[in-house]
């Protein structure tokens with residue numbers, strides 16, 4: 001495996017940017033990717049200024065451009081002189097009730113959060129296989145534990161991504177591919193702006209510290225933060241639908 005270095009998708013904002021700041025503090029060379037070049041360039045300048053000598057590259061990339069995933073991984077590996085890890089984190093939170101004329105939003109949610117994440121993971125695993133192993137870190141969500149009224153497609157995208165990544169851990173084990181699946185609760189980032197209720201929300205920098213600890217330990221999975229969401233993992237499937245119908249985020 002190459003010495004540690006990471007490509008982060010969805011690095012232009014929120015959790016991805018906060019994790020980039022924390023990894024940079026720990027000395028990780030970083031390839032930052034997302035669609036918004038300006039935000040990536042600003043973050044890259046900040047990191048280079050704070051950590052002189054740290055390798056930081058910028059890669060404008062839309063995860064729904066599935067065919068370009070191999071090029072993204074190749075460019076990141078070239079820029080950093082090798083790639084040991086990929087953080088599959090880009091995501092959107094478009095909601096809408098089933099049957100409520102929001103199918104287009106739901107389709108885009110699946111295309112980004114699930115298919116986009118799979119495309120980047122697929123290319124990364126191909127690269128890691130050829131280079132003696134690597135680590136895939138993926139951002140799922142506590143919303144994967146139960147279909148959340150008003151945002152069921154988002155829950156479905158994260159539940160499917162969770163199954164995909166948990167399966168990859170076994171599939172890639174003998175090839176030195178390690179997988180860390182993240183299940184964050186609410187984190188104060190642009191994706192939850194306008195969401196009426198965000199119980200137990202934490203700041204992105206706190207989430208990033210917990211996430212980086214899990215990444216560096218190569219933990220198989222991490223619920224972020226552990227309390228109260230570990231309890232929610234067991235309780236959410238047990239809540240009667242008639243009570244859950246009153247919720248909705």
Ligand SMILES: NC(=O)c1ccc[n+]([C@@H]2O[C@H](COP(=O)([O-])OP(=O)(O)OC[C@H]3O[C@@H](n4cnc5c(N)ncnc54)[C@H](OP(=O)(O)O)[C@@H]3O)[C@@H](O)[C@H]2O)c1
Nearest residue numbers: 010012013014015034035036062063090091186187189191
């Ligand atoms: N905040 C929470 O409460 C929470 C909880 C659980 C899980 N999550 C997950 O955490 C991840 C990061 O979200 P966040 O909270 O940090 O929200 P955010 O601040 O809105 O960040 C989302 C990131 O994804 C990128 N992105 C979106 N669509 C993309 C596309 N098609 N191609 C490439 N990049 C794309 C955005 O960059 P560009 O717009 O520049 O492309 C941005 O960098 C998401 O997967 C989200 O589902 C968030």
